[in-house]
Amino acid sequence: MDDNNNTEIDMKSLKRKTLSEQVIDEIINLLMTGKLKPGDRLPSEQEFMKMCNVSRPVIREALASLEVMGIVNRKTRHGTFFSEQIGSRPFAMMLALSASNLSSIIEIRVALELGLVTLAAEKITDEDLERLKETIEKMKKLPTEDSSEEDKEFHKIIAHSAKNPLFEGVINPLQQFHDQMLGNIPIEDRDLKVTLEHHINIYDALVKRDPVEAYASMYHHLNYVKNKAINNLHRI
Amino acid sequence: MDDNNNTEIDMKSLKRKTLSEQVIDEIINLLMTGKLKPGDRLPSEQEFMKMCNVSRPVIREALASLEVMGIVNRKTRHGTFFSEQIGSRPFAMMLALSASNLSSIIEIRVALELGLVTLAAEKITDEDLERLKETIEKMKKLPTEDSSEEDKEFHKIIAHSAKNPLFEGVINPLQQFHDQMLGNIPIEDRDLKVTLEHHINIYDALVKRDPVEAYASMYHHLNYVKNKAINNLHRI
DNA sequence: TACATTTAAATTGTAAGACAAATAAATTAA
DNA sequence: TTAATTTATTTGTCTTACAATTTAAATGTA
Numbered sequence: 327m328d329d330n331n332n333t334e335i336d337m338k339s340l341k342r343k344t345l346s347e348q349v350i351d352e353i354i355n356l357l358m359t360g361k362l363k364p365g366d367r368l369p370s371e372q373e374f375m376k377m378c379n380v381s382r383p384v385i386r387e388a389l390a391s392l393e394v395m396g397i398v399n400r401k402t403r404h405g406t407f408f409s410e411q412i413g414s415r416p417f418a419m420m421l422a423l424s425a426s427n428l429s430s431i432i433e434i435r436v437a438l439e440l441g442l443v444t445l446a447a448e449k450i451t452d453e454d455l456e457r458l459k460e461t462i463e464k465m466k467k468l469p470t471e472d473s474s475e476e477d478k479e480f481h482k483i484i485a486h487s488a489k490n491p492l493f494e495g496v497i498n499p500l501q502q503f504h505d506q507m508l509g510n511i512p513i514e515d516r517d518l519k520v521t522l523e524h525h526i527n528i529y530d531a532l533v534k535r536d537p538v539e540a541y542a543s544m545y546h547h548l549n550y551v552k553n554k555a556i557n558n559l560h561r562i
Numbered sequence: 563m564d565d566n567n568n569t570e571i572d573m574k575s576l577k578r579k580t581l582s583e584q585v586i587d588e589i590i591n592l593l594m595t596g597k598l599k600p601g602d603r604l605p606s607e608q609e610f611m612k613m614c615n616v617s618r619p620v621i622r623e624a625l626a627s628l629e630v631m632g633i634v635n636r637k638t639r640h641g642t643f644f645s646e647q648i649g650s651r652p653f654a655m656m657l658a659l660s661a662s663n664l665s666s667i668i669e670i671r672v673a674l675e676l677g678l679v680t681l682a683a684e685k686i687t688d689e690d691l692e693r694l695k696e697t698i699e700k701m702k703k704l705p706t707e708d709s710s711e712e713d714k715e716f717h718k719i720i721a722h723s724a725k726n727p728l729f730e731g732v733i734n735p736l737q738q739f740h741d742q743m744l745g746n747i748p749i750e751d752r753d754l755k756v757t758l759e760h761h762i763n764i765y766d767a768l769v770k771r772d773p774v775e776a777y778a779s780m781y782h783h784l785n786y787v788k789n790k791a792i793n794n795l796h797r798i
Numbered sequence: 799t800a801c802a803t804t805t806a807a808a809t810t811g812t813a814a815g816a817c818a819a820a821t822a823a824a825t826t827a828a
Numbered sequence: 829t830t831a832a833t834t835t836a837t838t839t840g841t842c843t844t845a846c847a848a849t850t851t852a853a854a855t856g857t858a
Contacts, residue, residue: 342820344840346626350655357658364659370809381842383619386811387626390582394627395652397659402810402849412656416631419586420648422593423600423633424728434729437681441673444781492660493670496732538778545680545773578849580811606838617813622840638820638839 345380349388352378353398357408368398368406394419396495411491418499428507432555435500436548439481442497443528443544445488447537454487458529465525471516478505480525484532504555515554524550581616585624588614590633593644604634604642630655632731647727654735664743668791671736672784675717678733679764679780681724683773690723694765701761707752714741716761720768740791751790760786 343351356362369377374385389406392398396413400406424431446454458480465476478501485497524547531540579587592598605613610621625642628634632649636642660667682690694716701712714737721733760783767776 344626346840347630350630354655354658358661360662363662372809383622383843384841386619387623387840389810390580390623391627391630394583394586395631395655397655400810403808403851404849405809409659412659416652416656419590419631419633420652420728420731422590423645423648425594426596426599430726430728433681433724434677434726437677437724437729438674439677440680440777441670441675441677444676445669445673488669488673490666490670490673492656492666493673495656537781538774541676541777541781542774545777582811608838619814620812623811625839636839639822639837640820641838 345378345384346387346391349374349378349380349385350391353388353392357397362408364408364410366408368408370405412495414495414498414502417496418503421499421503425507428559429556431500431503431507432552432559435497435504436552438493438497438500439484439548440541440544442488442493443484443532443540444537445490445493446484447532447535447540449489450484450487450532450535454483455529455533457483458525458532462522462525462529465518465522468518471518473516473518473521477521477525480528484528512558515558520550521547581614581620582623582627585610585614585616585621586627589624589628593633598644600644600646602644604644606641648731650731650734650738653732654739657735657739661743664795665792667736667739667743668788668795671733671740672788674729674733674736675720675784676777676780678724678729679720679768679776680773681726681729682720683768683771683776685725686720686723686768686771690719691765691769693719694761694768698758698761698765701754701758704754707754709752709754709757713757713761716764720764751794756786757783 353368356368357364362368368374371382371385371389375382378385389398389400393400395416396409398406399409421431461476461480461483465473468476481501485494485501488494524543527543528540528547531543589604592604593600598604604610607618607621607625611618614621625634625636629636631652632645634642635645657667697712697716697719701709704712717737721730721737724730760779763779764776764783767779
């Protein structure tokens with residue numbers, strides 16, 4: 327503090343880090359430095375207390391936080407382990423903050439679906455393609471215009487075909503959030519023939535494993551769906 | 563338990579929910595139901611204790627978890643508030659679990675950048691375009707092949723032009739993680755002229771506000787970058 | 799000896815009480 | 829009226845104790 331007095335130092339922009347946040351940082355660092363890997367067992371609460379020289383509630387707050395984020399799993403008597411992969415719950419919780427800004431949710435979902443279909447074009451297996459084809463065949467036999475279940479299934483297969491758990495952890499909550507908060511597009515707004523045509527175009531592009539064509543088809547489809555979703559939104 | 567004994571009930575698939583997790587669910591529900599909005603003040607710890615009939619450490623674990631996720635902000639004497647928007651930290655922490663699977667990180671980043679450039683094509687402002695042009699002009703004057711700073715800036719402007727805080731909260735950690743864990747592509751692998759051409763193509767598409775062309779240009783660019791990043795990865 | 803049951807142990811889960819730290823609000827002094 | 833001081837409020841940390849869960853070890857029985 328005997329430094330140059332003319333230097334403006336904005337001390338207020340520093341946020342004080344609680345002890346539990348510091349413990350979290352240490353634990354995250356174990357992963358980032360490769361000292362521990364997904365699946366590995368962490369030290370027990372008692373051991374952490376000794377290592378970090380803090381009280382047990384501080385450790386518990388840190389671990390509870392990491393568990394809610396899906397980064398660790400805690401089991402009585404067994405211990406605490408790093409998760410093998412992230413799940414959907416953390417991102418689903420984060421989405422709650424945008425619950426009142428649904429158009430932004432729709433927007434990011436569209437963007438992610440477009441990125442996803444690119445990945446799928448590169449990585450999709452014959453098995454995945456077969457399953458996509460099945461949803462298309464199922465849609466051809468539908469008795470009504472309501473293809474919402476098949477539509478969801480179609481998008482889920484594409485999400486799965488990317489074989490990227492992190493991506494799935496992000497897109498699954500979006501798909502579910504979208505369904506939950508927006509409900510389904512009203513029946514009278516549906517055109518099974520158009521949706522089916524869109525799905526077939528996307529499928530064909532994926533068969534060719536052509537990312538740009540897959541993208542263009544998906545973009546076309548999602549714009550159709552997005553406009554209906556936003557119209558539905560304005561009706562609420 | 564005097565039900566039909568022939569029904570198989572897999573009780574093991576139910577995970578016991580701790581009290582703090584239940585408190586978290588209640589708080590998230592406040593957001594989901596619109597009872598409270600981003601920016602609103604939550605009840606104090608003492609009030610929660612009374613409402614939920616649990617001890618203070620349970621409340622604190624719940625609130626600490628929500629704070630790490632960026633969903634709430636806690637200030638001494640002031641209280642606890644829902645955040646206005648999500649930040650980057652939660653997703654950055656989630657990424658730590660994939661620290662040992664870098665190709666999957668690269669992959670999801672590419673997918674997200676592609677979705678993002680679509681959004682940008684729809685929403686970009688003249689101001690954003692001007693800033694993109696500035697990075698391009700700056701690149702034209704670079705003395706060496708090292709355009710990593712300008713490349714980062716280019717992608718950051720695009721991320722910002724989508725004007726979607728949630729999306730930014732996801733893509734920023736990916737951009738930073740990528741930079742931090744992968745470092746920069748070695749100088750001898752760089753071709754300023756190619757990168758510049760890619761950026762110009764993307765910029766031109768954005769000027770036209772053409773999503774498919776923006777996508778195709780970005781895909782071309784990111785494939786170039788991705789291959790170099792993966793080659794660099796194999797060298798480590 | 800093998801299997802079943804009981805007990806002990808290890809770790810997480812919860813509660814209560816006390817004090818500390820930060821800071822806004824209220825009160826007092828100039 | 830403004831500035832300084834004090835008080836009050838809320839979060840932050842710690843200690844202690846007990847509860848709950850679950851697995852391993854020990855004991856009992858056939």
